[in-house]
Amino acid sequence: MDYDEPRALRLLVMMPALNEAATLAGVIARIPKSFEGIAEIRVLVVDDGSTDDTVAIARAAGARVISHGRNLGVGIALQTGLAEALRLGVDVAVNIDSDGQFAPEDIAKIIVPVVEGQADFVTASRFLDPALVPEMPGVKKLGNWGMARIISGLIGQRFEDVSCGFRCYGREALLRLVLLGRFTYTQESFLVLSQKGLRMQEMPMKVRGVREFGKSRIASNLFNYAWRTLGIIFGFIRDYSPALLFNNLTGALALSSLGFGGFFVWHRLTSGAFTPHIWAGFVAAFLFGLAILVFSLGQVAQMIARLRSVQEQQLYLVRRYLPRLGDPPPPGAPHAD
Structure with missing residues (x-):
């Protein structure tokens, strides 16, 4: 049997969640039931220690749930999702937040370069198209700009947004990606995939700049976010270069x-x-x-x-x-x- 023979593509939609009971059901319901080029769609919610009704709501909405039991960090939540994608043998995986900041309908757009074999990894970009830049505090825009410049310089490819949590991974990216960061995964993914020589693309996408409910648990303290993210970058340089x-x-x-x-x-x-x-x-x-x-x-x-x-x-x-x-x-x- 040819291990690389063409076959129907399978998609896994991964949704890290921590106390997202207010938005989760609506996000899952808006995920399209079919995509061109995709034969099978599965939805996975990775519960990172929620204390509300996130797990019950996810199951009632038809999603499979993996629970950590306690809060381990969004980086670990993504690693759990990637491990499940490999276990299931899917060909395409999409990571989308559970808070409603991204439109699930846009999954149809972000998977196209991967499904058509043009890219191994596609990230949504809030800043690539000036007309789509969302409303957000100026200090966050400055922080995103600075982080994008650092990552772009390290990998030798220009990106305008390296911190967006809406992404698509092809089969090769799933097989090659080895992440270690607990706090976040966004910048580390670029560094690892670039080091592996995979094809990465950025796609402009309309995104809500602020959460509808609550506040970001990752970027709520910008100093802490910058410090811990720079630590992940330093660890990558130490380990790979x-x-x-x-x-x-x-x-x-x-x-x-x-x-x-x-x-x-x-x-x-x-x-x-x-x-x-x-x-x-x-x-x-x-x-x-x-x-x-x-x-x-x-x-x-x-x-x-x-x-x-x-x-x-x-x-x-x-x-x-x-x-x-x-x-x-x-x-x-x-x-x-």
């Missing part, structure tokens, strides 16, 4: 050492004495030793990153073929009696 971190730090330390050392030698040659700036020689020696240490740590980090790359390739192969190991072997293939 340690040379970017360690080599730059080594260079900075070496240049500082050279500066202090040059001053120390200049003072000795012009004054004929080491004092009173003998301290510069000690500082130069310390910084040079520290540069060597950081460079050595960087080499170890690069070796670990290579091992990680090999392990993720093995994980990809397991994800890709293991769910279908029960398929009958092709004619002539050796098999056990």
Whole structure:
């Protein structure tokens, strides 16, 4: 059997939810019952420790529910949804918030590039089309702009919105995506998929700028959001591109050492004495030793990153073929009696 033979596409709509009883039923009811190119549609609500009627409402609306039992974070909620998408063997997965900020009818638009084989990952964008920019506080717009510039610079592809929670993942993206962040997943997804060389697109979409009920649990405190998101970005650089971190730090330390050392030698040659700036020689020696240490740590980090790359390739192969190991072997293939 050809593992890559064409077959009817299956779609999973993933909806992380935390106390969304006020909006959840309406969002599920608005999900279209059919899409061009899709043979099967499933709806999954990942309950991240709700204390209201979210779970009961989701089940009554016809969605399958996976409950964490306690609040683990939206990053973990998405990882749960992605794991279920892999278990079900779906070809396309859409992540959409349960609070009604995104129009479920737009799922029909966001899946098109993936269904037609033009992209592996598509994200909705609130800022790509100036006519569709939603109403939101200026500080949030500035924060979104700054985060988009950081991520775009790291991955080498320009995006206007890297924090939107309405996204579509193709089969290859589902197989390749390995996320670790608990707090959020939005920026980390771009970094990981770019590192894997997958095709990513941005699609302008009309989005409600503020929640109809309650407030955002992710971006309600902008300082905390920025701090924790930058921590996720730093962790990605450390794990996947340690040379970017360690080599730059080594260079900075070496240049500082050279500066202090040059001053120390200049003072000795012009004054004929080491004092009173003998301290510069000690500082130069310390910084040079520290540069060597950081460079050595960087080499170890690069070796670990290579091992990680090999392990993720093995994980990809397991994800890709293991769910279908029960398929009958092709004619002539050796098999056990």
